[in-house]
Every structure is written in C-alpha cells, then in structure tokens.
Amino acid sequence: MTASTNRNSNSSVLIDVENLSVEFPVSSGTLFSRNRAILHAVDNVSLSIHKGESLGLVGESGSGKTTLGRTILHLQKATSGTVLFEGQPINTMKNRDLRTLRRRMQIIFQDPYSSLDPRMSAGAIIGEGIAIHNLASSRAEYNRRVAELLEMVGLNPVMARRFPHEFSGGQRQRIGIARALAVEPDFIICDGPVSALDVSIQAQILSLLANLQSELGLTYLFVAHDLSVVRHISDRVAVMYLDESSKSQPAPISTVNPCTPTHTP
Numbered sequence: 001m002t003a004s005t006n007r008n009s010n011s012s013v014l015i016d017v018e019n020l021s022v023e024f025p026v027s028s029g030t031l032f033s034r035n036r037a038i039l040h041a042v043d044n045v046s047l048s049i050h051k052g053e054s055l056g057l058v059g060e061s062g063s064g065k066t067t068l069g070r071t072i073l074h075l076q077k078a079t080s081g082t083v084l085f086e087g088q089p090i091n092t093m094k095n096r097d098l099r100t101l102r103r104r105m106q107i108i109f110q111d112p113y114s115s116l117d118p119r120m121s122a123g124a125i126i127g128e129g130i131a132i133h134n135l136a137s138s139r140a141e142y143n144r145r146v147a148e149l150l151e152m153v154g155l156n157p158v159m160a161r162r163f164p165h166e167f168s169g170g171q172r173q174r175i176g177i178a179r180a181l182a183v184e185p186d187f188i189i190c191d192g193p194v195s196a197l198d199v200s201i202q203a204q205i206l207s208l209l210a211n212l213q214s215e216l217g218l219t220y221l222f223v224a225h226d227l228s229v230v231r232h233i234s235d236r237v238a239v240m241y242l243d244e245s246s247k248s249q250p251a252p253i254s255t256v257n258p259c260t261p262t263h264t265p
C-alpha cells in the first residue's frame with residue numbers, strides 16, 4: 001500500500017459500487033439457427049473510490065472496464081447492484097439530481113479522433129457544456145472561460161477557432177480534457193486516454209492529467225489495459241479478469257471478476 005493510499009484510507013468515499021452486474025443478451029449462429037445467450041460483461045463488481053484519489057482500473061480487452069465506467073456514469077443500466085454517488089443511489093435519483101450528477105461526473109474518451117465532432121470548432125466543443133449547464137452569465141464570460149480552459153490544458157486560446165482536423169492527436173486529447181473540465185466536475189473517468197497516442201505524447205498527457213488532478217482536487221477512475229500506464233497516476237489499482245473458460249461458449253460469454261483492488265507497490 002502506497003503512502004497516497006494511506007492518505008486516502010481516511011478520506012470520504014465519492015463513488016461506491018456494490019455488487020454490480022451488467023448483462024447483455026447476445027445471439028449467434030445463422031438466420032435459421034440462432035443461439036441465444038447472456039453475456040456477463042460485468043459480474044458482481046464492488047469497489048469504492050475516495051474523494052481526491054485516482055483509482056486505476058486495468059484488465060484485458062473485453063473484461064468489462066468500459067461497461068463498468070458507463071454504468072457508473074449512468075449511461076448503461078445495471079442488471080443488478082448499486083452505484084452510490086456521495087451515498088445516494090444513482091438509479092433512483094430524480095431527473096433534476098441526475099442533471100447535476102451529469103455535470104459532476106465526466107468522461108475522457110480513448111480515441112481523440114472519433115470523440116470530437118468534426119463540424120464544431122474547438123471553442124464550441126469546449127463551451128458546449130458551459131452553455132448547457134448555464135455556467136456563464138454572458139458571452140464575454142463564456143469566451144473567457146473557454147480561453148482559460150484552453151490554457152489549462154496547454155493550448156493557445158487563439159486555437160478556439162480551429163476545427164478538430166487541424167490538431168494533432170495529443171492536442172485533440174487536450175481538447176477532450178478541456179471539454180470534461182468545462183463543467184467543473186468532481187469525478188472524471190479517463191477511459192484509456194493515452195492508448196491511441198504515440199508513446200512520446202503519452203507521458204505529456206499523463207503528466208497533464210496528474211497536474212490537473214492535484215490543482216483541481218479531482219477524483220479519477222483511470223482505465224487502461226496496461227499496468228505500466230496506470231501505476232504512475234494511480235493511488236490504488238483494481239484488476240478486472242476475463243474468465244478464460246467462457247471463451248468456448250457458443251456466444252462470447254465472459255465473466256468478470258469482482259474488483260478487489262490490489263495495490264501497486
């Protein structure tokens with residue numbers, strides 16, 4: 001257990017995942033002979049994320065990391081189990097509370113190429129959440145905030161007018177980070193934010209995310225295939241496993257084991 005894990009052991013819990021399972025109905029075979037099955041994408045996962053910590057989540061492809069993240073964000077319905085945000089179960093929240101929750105929980109996507117709308121300028125992409133959540137009282141304040149966010153992620157504010165195809169992969173990921181920060185979230189799921197980037201750029205983005213976390217007191221769930229990526233940015237690491245025995249099933253039924261967080265040295 002690292003020193004930073006000790007620091008977090010006394011802090012309050014932001015996200016509590018209790019016995020969470022997510023199943024998808026799947027079918028295989030031909031038009032005349034269909035096999036129906038249930039795919040256990042997430043199977044009875046429990047974990048807690050403390051305020052201000054970064055929990056790494058690793059596991060091989062298909063082990064259910066993204067599905068778990070989407071379910072925490074309430075973008076995917078759980079088959080059973082509960083997700084609590086500051087002790088409140090998200091599946092029973094009223095629409096008004098869910099709207100606030102959507103602002104407080106954000107995601108940074110894996111692929112900086114497909115996650116930005118090519119028809120929108122960088123400024124419009126970053127400012128969209130500010131407008132939706134009424135976080136600026138005037139156009140001038142909106143523009144000031146967009147410029148500030150671009151600077152926070154290491155981009156020049158004049159770049160607000162450019163479109164996604166005019167940026168490099170690393171710069172696009174910086175725009176994705178600014179978009180997530182625009183609504184002043186408490187919790188961000190970083191879903192493989194460097195896996196589509198050149199190795200030389202990965203370290204810069206990881207260092208930016210680490211700096212932003214300490215400056216803004218953010219809480220991260222940091223998803224990756226590779227332990228070497230998460231170990232530098234995570235206080236604790238949870239591992240999801242893919243059940244090998246399930247691979248011989250007619251449909252790709254996978255079983256994901258509960259994340260009992262294992263600690264990095």
Ligand SMILES: Nc1ncnc2c1ncn2[C@@H]1O[C@H](COP(=O)(O)OP(=O)(O)OP(=O)(O)O)[C@@H](O)[C@H]1O
Pocket residue numbers: 024025026039041059060061062063064065066067068225252254
């Ligand atoms: N909407 C869906 N319908 C059916 N199956 C799905 C759906 N979403 C995910 N799955 C399946 O659930 C399993 C877990 O997928 P998931 O994307 O969560 O894994 P992952 O660990 O994030 O993988 P990767 O690291 O490759 O992104 C996979 O077998 C996937 O095909």
